[in-house]
Amino acid sequence: MECIYTKSKALSAVPTSFCPGCMHGTAIKLIAEVSEELGIENDLVMVAPIGCAVFLGAFVEFDSFGSPHGRPGATGTGFKRSNPDVPLILYQGDGDCASIGLAETMHAANRGENFTVIMINNQVYGMTGGQAAPTTLPGQKTTTSPAGRSIEGSGYPIQLAELIASFKAPKYVTRQSLHTPKNVLAAKKAIKKALEIQINEGGYSYVELMSACPTNWKMDPKDTPKYMEDVVLKEFPVGDLKG
Amino acid sequence: MSEKVVKKGNEAICEAAIRAGCRFFAGYPITPQTTATEYLSWRMPEAGGVFVQAESEVAAINMVAGSAMAGTRAMTATSGPGLSLMTEGLSVIAGTRLPTVIVNIQRSGAGIGSITGNQSDFYMVTKTLGHGGLTGLVYGPESIQESVDIMYESWDLAEKYRTPVIIMTDGVMGQMMEQVEMPDFKEAPDLSEQPYVAGKRKGGRKKHLIMDSPYFGPKATQADNLEYNYAQYEKVYESWDENEVRYEEYMTQDAEYLIIAWGTSARVAKTAIRHLREQGVKVGLFRPITLVPFPKKQLAAIDKNKIKGILTVEMAVPSQFHNEVMHYLDKDIRVEKYRRGGGNMVLDEEIEECVKKML
């Protein structure tokens, strides 16, 4: 028998430290696979900011560097401007990218920095134990919105992909999801397209990936795909927004 | 070739950076730093480097970190409120031990304060860089020439010790014009193999996993590794006390009275000393050039049998430098202080008066 699918060589020989059913793992797996397909596994550099992404560098064979919470847009700008030939992914959580780092995210997008942002939208602050994020759904219970997110107090979820797509500079803006095999394959295609744009023509790309955080959603991982399909994707529809 | 030019302080120090091999600048305009950002907006690209007007000082300092991790000699410049915003990034840069240069062109006061020159960031920069208690080399030049000379060396030192270097000038020095000797252009070294540099992997080099907290090391747990690695950082800082302390003694040979001051205050003190000498007063100056490492031993060695009185001079109210100096001086020496705050300059005639009161 022939092996037709196995772990990417761009993944390290250690299991990730993510919780069972956490789709950070799926996203990192896809990045690894795409890097192999594009032959950039030795060149790609990843920014691993604070959040569950912080130990990312241990799970991949790429070079990686850290960034303070929310600052990848700035750290990445400094790096890429000085190293324009090195493909770069900013791997960010939704809190990182859309709350504390909103200014850095927006300005990097508006400048059209030549890198790819991969944003993991799990609607909570995963690493700190499930507090409300700017992406938390209306009525969603978190440890800091025990009665459910109130629109009066906290506003509506920030739809970052839509915001970024409103800028002129970005070349490719998309929202995908990781909850079904079909969506995972579409997400992979999107990551590949984003990196191809970065490498071949240059320009900013943003790939938002709808993900589950079963631990902080307090949900059996097996139940997360249906919840995402029925509830989450209603607020955050998947599809290309630009490019 | 080195050349003599007449330049504004801010422009001179930026030109020295370019000549030292700096090829990345990110900054956000703030008086009295603005002319530095303006100068580099055209000069940096002309020299083949990258200039970015950042969206904030928070972004600027992190851009500098990113560029340093690409193996580039990178810098930023700011003033008070901007420095406050940079503390997060400074902490990260000190934690990652990234060779970078930060120029703080001091203005006065807390909050928005005032835009005139001052020395009131002394504590903020010398005690710790942001949270966590780490530090870097800190210089307090007294003239444009000295700023230029320190800037020209700063990445060599930053790379030697893997540390940020902070140069503390002020609004006075930044705006004034002086003739300076500009050093020759030098080439930055190839840093691509350094463990804090990502990308441009050659051959089969192992991946670089660069983190601002040194979690990895010879110990079993994260906490033990952090403790162990920070202790190694501390050894580097302690080596500075031996090898990197710089200070100037001015007319101290026969001095019976001493002024202790740094930066612009020291420069004004020199004028006062010349006047006092004309009047027969045996007074000299002790001037720390490095604020980290601070010349502790040298201050402690000031002889109470020789020195009848000391005057500290600084542009900061409440006092900062004065308090620091007091830690190290012999307790039997009489010490007075003269300081001006709120952006007021220290004046040579007031310094003279203060010294005369001690006679």
Add this chain to the structure above:
Amino acid sequence: MARVEIDANYCKGCGLCFGVCPKNLLRASENVNAKGYNYAEQIDAEKCTACKLCAIICPDAAISVYK
């Protein structure tokens, strides 16, 4: 002829693969791995079509597919 191989050291027993197998060939093992997870196992391997859906959904890259 096809089969999947599940790396018990990587599998965290999340069960996302159970629901995507068109033939319902995946389930939680009674055994636990070093981390204490009941890792996934394949039953009736002869019915496997090597569709790869389980490997694609797996967040932990624990599944290899053979054909």
